[in-house]
Amino acid sequence: MPRDVSKRKLRAGIVGGGQGSFIGAVHHVAVELDGQAEVIAGAMSTDLQRARASAEAWYLKRSYDSYEEMAEAESKLEEGIDFVMVTTPNHVHFPVAKTFLEHGIHVVSDKPMTFDLEQAQQLVSLVESKNLVYALTHNYTGYPAVRHARALVRQGEIGEIRKVLVEYIQDWLMTAEEKTGNKQAGWRTDPSRSGIAGCVGDIGTHGENLLEFITGLKIKSLCADLTTFVEGRALDDDANMLLHLANGGKGILTCSQIAAGEENALSIRIYGTKAGLEWHQMEPNTLLFKPHGQPQQILRTGLGYMSDDAKAATRTPAGHPEGFYEAFANIYKMAIADIRRVESGQKPEGGYPTVYDGLRGMQFVYAAVESSQKGVSWVDMP
Amino acid sequence: MPRDVSKRKLRAGIVGGGQGSFIGAVHHVAVELDGQAEVIAGAMSTDLQRARASAEAWYLKRSYDSYEEMAEAESKLEEGIDFVMVTTPNHVHFPVAKTFLEHGIHVVSDKPMTFDLEQAQQLVSLVESKNLVYALTHNYTGYPAVRHARALVRQGEIGEIRKVLVEYIQDWLMTAEEKTGNKQAGWRTDPSRSGIAGCVGDIGTHGENLLEFITGLKIKSLCADLTTFVEGRALDDDANMLLHLANGGKGILTCSQIAAGEENALSIRIYGTKAGLEWHQMEPNTLLFKPHGQPQQILRTGLGYMSDDAKAATRTPAGHPEGFYEAFANIYKMAIADIRRVESGQKPEGGYPTVYDGLRGMQFVYAAVESSQKGVSWVDMP
Amino acid sequence: MPRDVSKRKLRAGIVGGGQGSFIGAVHHVAVELDGQAEVIAGAMSTDLQRARASAEAWYLKRSYDSYEEMAEAESKLEEGIDFVMVTTPNHVHFPVAKTFLEHGIHVVSDKPMTFDLEQAQQLVSLVESKNLVYALTHNYTGYPAVRHARALVRQGEIGEIRKVLVEYIQDWLMTAEEKTGNKQAGWRTDPSRSGIAGCVGDIGTHGENLLEFITGLKIKSLCADLTTFVEGRALDDDANMLLHLANGGKGILTCSQIAAGEENALSIRIYGTKAGLEWHQMEPNTLLFKPHGQPQQILRTGLGYMSDDAKAATRTPAGHPEGFYEAFANIYKMAIADIRRVESGQKPEGGYPTVYDGLRGMQFVYAAVESSQKGVSWVDMP
Amino acid sequence: MPRDVSKRKLRAGIVGGGQGSFIGAVHHVAVELDGQAEVIAGAMSTDLQRARASAEAWYLKRSYDSYEEMAEAESKLEEGIDFVMVTTPNHVHFPVAKTFLEHGIHVVSDKPMTFDLEQAQQLVSLVESKNLVYALTHNYTGYPAVRHARALVRQGEIGEIRKVLVEYIQDWLMTAEEKTGNKQAGWRTDPSRSGIAGCVGDIGTHGENLLEFITGLKIKSLCADLTTFVEGRALDDDANMLLHLANGGKGILTCSQIAAGEENALSIRIYGTKAGLEWHQMEPNTLLFKPHGQPQQILRTGLGYMSDDAKAATRTPAGHPEGFYEAFANIYKMAIADIRRVESGQKPEGGYPTVYDGLRGMQFVYAAVESSQKGVSWVDMP
Structure with missing residues (x-):
C-alpha cells in the first residue's frame, strides 16, 4: 500500500x-x-x-x-x-x-x-x-553541463560522432597507500571486496557511463591495457583503452590512480561532423562547444540559453559555482x-x-579485464 | 537558561x-x-x-x-x-x-x-x-582558499602588502531589469529598500570585506567614482575606487552590475614584498601563490599542504569541486x-x-557615497 | 629624389x-x-x-x-x-x-x-x-587580436562603451634592481634618462595607448595615485588611476613594476551596452567576446571569421602561436x-x-604625474 | 676546403x-x-x-x-x-x-x-x-618549455616514467578540403606524394618525436587504430594508439585532423613515480610541473629558475610570448x-x-600502419 x-x-x-x-x-x-x-x-x-x-x-x-x-x-x-x-x-x-x-x-x-x-x-x-x-x-551525470552536452548531441548540434576522448586520472594510489591503514585504499585494492578490477571498476566505469550517457552511443568493442604499477598490488591501478563505438566512431578511454599530481581529472571530449564538445569535472560549470568554422563558445550553467535539462539541474545563478555535492x-x-x-x-x-547502467558498467569491467588478459586484444561488449 | x-x-x-x-x-x-x-x-x-x-x-x-x-x-x-x-x-x-x-x-x-x-x-x-x-x-570568506590566503598573509609568506586589486563584476543589471518585474532587481535598485547605495552596497561590500579579511589591513581612505549607467535608475550600478590601506599599501576596488558578459566575477589579487596571491570566486578551489623569483604555485583545496583553517572549511578530497553553497x-x-x-x-x-564586519561594511558604503558626491575626492574611513 | x-x-x-x-x-x-x-x-x-x-x-x-x-x-x-x-x-x-x-x-x-x-x-x-x-x-597594437578588438568596437558590436579596465603589471623592479648593475633598471629608474615618470612612462603609456587604440575614445580626465614602493628610488614604480572617457564611460588603469610574481601582464577589458571584450597580452592569440545574454566566444587569430585587419597581422594558421616578436x-x-x-x-x-600617439602618451604621463602631485585629484587631459 | x-x-x-x-x-x-x-x-x-x-x-x-x-x-x-x-x-x-x-x-x-x-x-x-x-x-622540440621538460626528466625530477599521454589534434581536414583546391590538403591526402600515412605521418610523427625527445624512452611496441573518416580519402585522417615504452611505461598517442574545433592541439602529459609534467603547444611558454604531494608549479620560460637548455632557447624576458616561429x-x-x-x-x-630521428619517425609510421592493417594488433618497433 x-x-x-x-x-x-x-x-x-x-x-x-x-x-x-x-x-x-x-x-x-x-x-x-x-x-x-x-x-x-x-x-x-x-x-x-x-x-x-x-x-x-x-x-x-x-x-x-x-x-x-x-x-x-x-x-x-x-x-x-x-x-x-x-x-x-x-x-x-x-x-x-x-x-x-x-x-x-x-x-x-x-x-x-x-x-x-x-x-x-x-x-x-x-x-x-x-x-x-x-x-x-x-x-x-548529475552535472548540469553534462546534461546540456547530452542535449546538444540529441539536438544534432554535434552531428555524427566520430571521436571521443575520455579521461579519468588521479594520483591518490600512486604509492602503496593501502599499506598505510587508509580504509579507502584498503578495500579498493582488495579483490575480495572490490571485484575483478581496481582502477577500471572504481573510476573507469564513470568514464564509460559518462561516454554512453552523453553520446547515446554504445561501446561496441574495446582493447584494454590494464597495468598494476605499484608493486604488491593485486588489482590494476591504470588502464588505457581503444574503443569502437556502435556508429563507427572511435574512442580512447584512459583511467589512472597513479598519475602524479592529478586530483580527480575526469573529462570528456567529443568530436562530430558538425562540432566538438569538451567538459572537465574539475571546472564543472563550463562546457566548451566548438562548432566547425565558428568561434568556440563557453557555455555556462545558470544562463538563459542552457537546455531545460541543464536548468533543472542548476540551483544558482551563473557564476555562483555548484560542484560535486550539487551534482550528486x-x-x-x-x-x-x-x-x-x-x-x-x-x-x-x-x-x-x-540498474541497466549498472549492468553496463559491470559488462564494461569484464570486457576490459578480459581484453587485457588476452594480450590486450579486442573484445566485444554485449 | x-x-x-x-x-x-x-x-x-x-x-x-x-x-x-x-x-x-x-x-x-x-x-x-x-x-x-x-x-x-x-x-x-x-x-x-x-x-x-x-x-x-x-x-x-x-x-x-x-x-x-x-x-x-x-x-x-x-x-x-x-x-x-x-x-x-x-x-x-x-x-x-x-x-x-x-x-x-x-x-x-x-x-x-x-x-x-x-x-x-x-x-x-x-x-x-x-x-x-x-x-x-x-x-x-567561507571559501577554504580564501581562508588559506588569510593564513599565508598571517604567516608572513606574502611579506608587507603593497598593492591589492579587488574586483566584483556582474552584468545582470546592465539593462533596466527592475522594470521587468524581477523581484531581485526591484528592491536592489530601490533606495527605500536597498539603502543609499546599489552596486556598492550589494557587492562592493563583499569586496571590501574580502580585502580586509584576507589582508588583515583596514582601508584608511578611499576615492570612489560611483556611476549609474542605466537610465532612470536611482542608485549606482558601477563603481571604481582607489584605496589607501592602513599600512601604506595601495589598492583598487571595482564593482559593477553592468559589465557585459560577466557573471559573478569576484576576485582578489594581493602583492607583497615577498609574494603575490590571486583568487577567483568562479574557480574557488584554486589559489595562486606567486613567490618572488620562484615558480607560481597552484594551491588547491583538499590537499595536504593546506592550512588547518582551509582544511576545516573543506569537505571533499581535492578535485571534487566545492562551491558557493559549501562556502556559505x-x-x-x-x-x-x-x-x-x-x-x-x-x-x-x-x-x-x-557585527563588526557589518558595521565596517556600512562605513565603507557611506564613505564611498560621500566620496563620489564630493566630486570623487578622498574620504577617510573611521 | x-x-x-x-x-x-x-x-x-x-x-x-x-x-x-x-x-x-x-x-x-x-x-x-x-x-x-x-x-x-x-x-x-x-x-x-x-x-x-x-x-x-x-x-x-x-x-x-x-x-x-x-x-x-x-x-x-x-x-x-x-x-x-x-x-x-x-x-x-x-x-x-x-x-x-x-x-x-x-x-x-x-x-x-x-x-x-x-x-x-x-x-x-x-x-x-x-x-x-x-x-x-x-x-x-600590432597584435592581431588587438586589431580585431578595435574592429569589433568600430563595427558597433560592443555598443556604447561604459567601462574599461586596463592593467599592466610586472614585478621586475620589486627590489632595487637598479643597484645591482642591471642596465635596464638603471636608466628606467633614473629621472635624467627616463623622464618625469618611471612605471607610468615605461608601461602605463602602453596601457593608455591600447585603451585609446581599441576603443577609439580619448581619456578626458584622470585621477592618478603614483607610488614609489622601493626605498631610495626616485621615480614611481606603481600607479592606480581612475579614468573618465570622452563619451562618459569610466575606467581604471593600473600599472606596476612591483607586483610580485607578475611577468608582463598587460590586459584590457571593455564593457559596452551590447557586449564585453577581454584580451591578455600573455595569451595574445585569444580574444574573449562576451555578447550580452549569449555564450562567450573564444575568438582566435588565424581563423576565417576574424576581421581583415586581424588577418593582415597574422602569419600562421590558428594554433601556431605568434607572439611578441610577430606583433612588433x-x-x-x-x-x-x-x-x-x-x-x-x-x-x-x-x-x-x-607622432600623435607619441604626443598623447607624453600628455598622459604629464597628467598622471600632475594628478598625483596634487594629492591624487582630477586632472583634465588635453 | x-x-x-x-x-x-x-x-x-x-x-x-x-x-x-x-x-x-x-x-x-x-x-x-x-x-x-x-x-x-x-x-x-x-x-x-x-x-x-x-x-x-x-x-x-x-x-x-x-x-x-x-x-x-x-x-x-x-x-x-x-x-x-x-x-x-x-x-x-x-x-x-x-x-x-x-x-x-x-x-x-x-x-x-x-x-x-x-x-x-x-x-x-x-x-x-x-x-x-x-x-x-x-x-x-625547439620550444624552451619542451627542452626544460627534457631537462627535468634527465635530472630525475619525474622519477621513473609510468604513463605518457600524447595528443596532436586538428580539424582542418574534417571535410574533403582536398577537393576544394587547397594545395596543402591536396598533397597531404595523396599517397603518391605523402607516403603510406596521412595524419599519422603529418602530425603523429611529431607526437612520437616529442615523446621520445622529452622522456628519452623508446616506444617498444604499439597498437594503432587508423581511421579515414572523410569519404573518398585514401589516407588516414585520425588515429588512436596504445603504446608500450622501453622501460615498462605505458602510453597513448592520439592524432586527428577531423577533431571539430581543434586548431593545432599538440600536447604531452608525463607521469612518473615522483612527479607529472604537462605541456600544450598552444600555450607554449608554460610547463606544468606536478610534484607528488606538493603544489603544482607553473614553470614559465624566461625566468631564472629554468634550465640552461631552456634558457638557450629563449630570447625574451618572461611574459613576452615567444611562439611557433621562435621554436622553429x-x-x-x-x-x-x-x-x-x-x-x-x-x-x-x-x-x-x-637523420636518426627521421628514421625513427618513418619506423613509427610503418609500425602504426602495419598494426592497423593487422586488425589493430600489437606491432614491435625496431
Whole structure:
C-alpha cells in the first residue's frame, strides 16, 4: 500500500558510511541538500561501536547493528524509511540492495552496482520484478553541463560522432597507500571486496557511463591495457583503452590512480561532423562547444540559453559555482521525485542512472579485464 | 537558561526567503548542508499566501504571518527555534535582527547588516549587550582558499602588502531589469529598500570585506567614482575606487552590475614584498601563490599542504569541486558551533563575520557615497 | 629624389641596441622578420668598443661612433639606409629622431616618444613639416587580436562603451634592481634618462595607448595615485588611476613594476551596452567576446571569421602561436610599407602608431604625474 | 676546403616554398630570425613562373628552375649557398636532400624525412658517410618549455616514467578540403606524394618525436587504430594508439585532423613515480610541473629558475610570448651553429633532430600502419 509522501520529507536509511568513510558523507549531504529527504536510520558499520558513534554524530533516530536487521525493522515501522542508501564497499552492494528491495524498500546505491557480473544480472531481474525505484549514483551525470552536452548531441548540434576522448586520472594510489591503514585504499585494492578490477571498476566505469550517457552511443568493442604499477598490488591501478563505438566512431578511454599530481581529472571530449564538445569535472560549470568554422563558445550553467535539462539541474545563478555535492544531489533529487511518484501510484520518470547502467558498467569491467588478459586484444561488449 | 543542544540538530527559523527569492533558498541549503541544523519555522513573506506556500514547500513545521509573531511565539516554545536566519531585503535586516535578539534568539543575517549606518551602530551596541551569537553571511570568506590566503598573509609568506586589486563584476543589471518585474532587481535598485547605495552596497561590500579579511589591513581612505549607467535608475550600478590601506599599501576596488558578459566575477589579487596571491570566486578551489623569483604555485583545496583553517572549511578530497553553497555553509557551520558553545555555557570562538564586519561594511558604503558626491575626492574611513 | 625601393629589401640603421640591451635585439628581429628590410648600419652604443662589437655580432656593414656621424654619412651614400631605428634610452629619443628626420631619413622609434612634453610637441611639428614616415613602436597594437578588438568596437558590436579596465603589471623592479648593475633598471629608474615618470612612462603609456587604440575614445580626465614602493628610488614604480572617457564611460588603469610574481601582464577589458571584450597580452592569440545574454566566444587569430585587419597581422594558421616578436614586426611591416609608398611617390596609409600617439602618451604621463602631485585629484587631459 | 664563415651570415638556398605554401614561409622566417643566415637562392616551385615570382617576392639573388640545377650551380659558386632548406611535399624530400649532400652542401629538411622507410635508411647511410650537417625540423622540440621538460626528466625530477599521454589534434581536414583546391590538403591526402600515412605521418610523427625527445624512452611496441573518416580519402585522417615504452611505461598517442574545433592541439602529459609534467603547444611558454604531494608549479620560460637548455632557447624576458616561429628558429639556430663548427673544422654539437630521428619517425609510421592493417594488433618497433 503506497504511503502518503506528499506533505513531508522522505525518510532515508543508510548502510555503510561510518566515520572515516568518504562516500557515505557525500551521500548524506547529497540526499538532504534539496530539503526533500532526511536520513533517520542507519547500519553504518560492521564495527558496532563505530556504527553507533556514526549514527549519533549524524543525529539519526535509529541505529542498527546490521543491514538485515534494519531492513526487517524499518519495513514494519509506520514511520519507517522510504528508501535506503547503499554506501558500503563494492562486495556488499548486491546483498544490501537485494535485501531492501525484497522488503519493499526503494534503493539508491553507490557504484559499481555489484561485486560481479552475475550479481548484476540477478539485480536487473529483481528490479524488473518490483515496482520500486533503483537508482545508481553515477553522480557525474548529475552535472548540469553534462546534461546540456547530452542535449546538444540529441539536438544534432554535434552531428555524427566520430571521436571521443575520455579521461579519468588521479594520483591518490600512486604509492602503496593501502599499506598505510587508509580504509579507502584498503578495500579498493582488495579483490575480495572490490571485484575483478581496481582502477577500471572504481573510476573507469564513470568514464564509460559518462561516454554512453552523453553520446547515446554504445561501446561496441574495446582493447584494454590494464597495468598494476605499484608493486604488491593485486588489482590494476591504470588502464588505457581503444574503443569502437556502435556508429563507427572511435574512442580512447584512459583511467589512472597513479598519475602524479592529478586530483580527480575526469573529462570528456567529443568530436562530430558538425562540432566538438569538451567538459572537465574539475571546472564543472563550463562546457566548451566548438562548432566547425565558428568561434568556440563557453557555455555556462545558470544562463538563459542552457537546455531545460541543464536548468533543472542548476540551483544558482551563473557564476555562483555548484560542484560535486550539487551534482550528486541531482541524482537524489530525481530518484526522490520518482519515489514520490511510485508511492503515489504514478509512473516513474527516470533521468538518473538505473540498474541497466549498472549492468553496463559491470559488462564494461569484464570486457576490459578480459581484453587485457588476452594480450590486450579486442573484445566485444554485449 | 541554556538549552541542551548537544544531542540534536539545531532548530532554525527563517525570515524572508519566500518563493522567487534567491538568497533565501541559498540559506536553506547552506544551513542544513552539514546536518547540524534544520529549518522548522518561518515568516517567509509579507504576502501571506506566498508565506504559507513557501513554508509548505519546505515542509516547515510552523509558518507565521510576521516575524514579530514568530519571535514572540518561538521564544516561548519548548522546542522553539535556536536561531533565526534573516534573508529579507536590506531595509528589514535591522528590525528583524533586533526583534529576535531581544527575544533571546541567536541571529544569522544576510548582508548588508542594516539599511543605514545608524542602525548598524545600534545593532553593534545591542549585540554587545547580549550573550548571543550574531553572524553575518559575508559568505565569500567561507571559501577554504580564501581562508588559506588569510593564513599565508598571517604567516608572513606574502611579506608587507603593497598593492591589492579587488574586483566584483556582474552584468545582470546592465539593462533596466527592475522594470521587468524581477523581484531581485526591484528592491536592489530601490533606495527605500536597498539603502543609499546599489552596486556598492550589494557587492562592493563583499569586496571590501574580502580585502580586509584576507589582508588583515583596514582601508584608511578611499576615492570612489560611483556611476549609474542605466537610465532612470536611482542608485549606482558601477563603481571604481582607489584605496589607501592602513599600512601604506595601495589598492583598487571595482564593482559593477553592468559589465557585459560577466557573471559573478569576484576576485582578489594581493602583492607583497615577498609574494603575490590571486583568487577567483568562479574557480574557488584554486589559489595562486606567486613567490618572488620562484615558480607560481597552484594551491588547491583538499590537499595536504593546506592550512588547518582551509582544511576545516573543506569537505571533499581535492578535485571534487566545492562551491558557493559549501562556502556559505561554512559560515553557518561556524556560527552553529558557536551557538552550541554559548548554549552550553562555553565561550564562542568565532571565525565567521560578525557585527563588526557589518558595521565596517556600512562605513565603507557611506564613505564611498560621500566620496563620489564630493566630486570623487578622498574620504577617510573611521 | 625618391629611391627605387621596389625590388629590394629596405636598408635600416639602428641607434642603440648594443650588447646587453633588451629592446634593441627585439627591434632587430622584428624589422627583419618579414624579409622586407635588413639592418646594415648602426651606432649601437656610446661605449665605442661595445658599439663595434655589437655591430660585428650582427654582421652590420657599417658601424659608427655616433648617431650624428651616422646620419651625416648615410644620408650621402648611394646605398645608405632608408630608415633609422631608435632604440636608445628615453632621453636620446628626440635628438636622434630629429637628426635623422633633418637628414631626410625615415624614423621608427621606441616609446615613449621623447624625454619631455616640449620635445614631443616639437617633434610633432617637425614630422608635420616633412614627407617622411615616423612610426612609434607601441608594439602591443600590432597584435592581431588587438586589431580585431578595435574592429569589433568600430563595427558597433560592443555598443556604447561604459567601462574599461586596463592593467599592466610586472614585478621586475620589486627590489632595487637598479643597484645591482642591471642596465635596464638603471636608466628606467633614473629621472635624467627616463623622464618625469618611471612605471607610468615605461608601461602605463602602453596601457593608455591600447585603451585609446581599441576603443577609439580619448581619456578626458584622470585621477592618478603614483607610488614609489622601493626605498631610495626616485621615480614611481606603481600607479592606480581612475579614468573618465570622452563619451562618459569610466575606467581604471593600473600599472606596476612591483607586483610580485607578475611577468608582463598587460590586459584590457571593455564593457559596452551590447557586449564585453577581454584580451591578455600573455595569451595574445585569444580574444574573449562576451555578447550580452549569449555564450562567450573564444575568438582566435588565424581563423576565417576574424576581421581583415586581424588577418593582415597574422602569419600562421590558428594554433601556431605568434607572439611578441610577430606583433612588433607588424608595426615594422606597416611602417616599411609606408616607406616604400612614400619613396615611390604614393601616399602613406598608416596603421601603426605615429607622432600623435607619441604626443598623447607624453600628455598622459604629464597628467598622471600632475594628478598625483596634487594629492591624487582630477586632472583634465588635453 | 672549409669556407670562412666566421664573419658573415650563412647563405641559404630553399627548395620548395613557392607562393601558397605554408611551411616554406615558416622556414624563411625561422632561418633568418636570429640574423645568422639569409636565404639568397631558391628553386621554389616546379611551376617555373611561380618559382620566379616567389624568388622575386623574397628578393632572392638567384632563382633556379630545378633543384638539380641549383645544387650543381651553387656548389661551384664562390659565394654559393652554405646549406639548403628542403620544404617540398614529402615525396621530394629524399632526392633533394641526397642531391645537395652529394654536392657537399648541408641540409635542413622538413619532416617526415623521406617518402618511405627504404629511403630513410639510405639517407642515414649517406649522412653517415659525409661530414655534413643534416637537421630535420621536428620544430616542436625547439620550444624552451619542451627542452626544460627534457631537462627535468634527465635530472630525475619525474622519477621513473609510468604513463605518457600524447595528443596532436586538428580539424582542418574534417571535410574533403582536398577537393576544394587547397594545395596543402591536396598533397597531404595523396599517397603518391605523402607516403603510406596521412595524419599519422603529418602530425603523429611529431607526437612520437616529442615523446621520445622529452622522456628519452623508446616506444617498444604499439597498437594503432587508423581511421579515414572523410569519404573518398585514401589516407588516414585520425588515429588512436596504445603504446608500450622501453622501460615498462605505458602510453597513448592520439592524432586527428577531423577533431571539430581543434586548431593545432599538440600536447604531452608525463607521469612518473615522483612527479607529472604537462605541456600544450598552444600555450607554449608554460610547463606544468606536478610534484607528488606538493603544489603544482607553473614553470614559465624566461625566468631564472629554468634550465640552461631552456634558457638557450629563449630570447625574451618572461611574459613576452615567444611562439611557433621562435621554436622553429631554435632548430635553425642550432643547425647553423653546427654548420659554422663543421666549416671551421670543429665537431658538431647537435641539439636538433637528426637523420636518426627521421628514421625513427618513418619506423613509427610503418609500425602504426602495419598494426592497423593487422586488425589493430600489437606491432614491435625496431
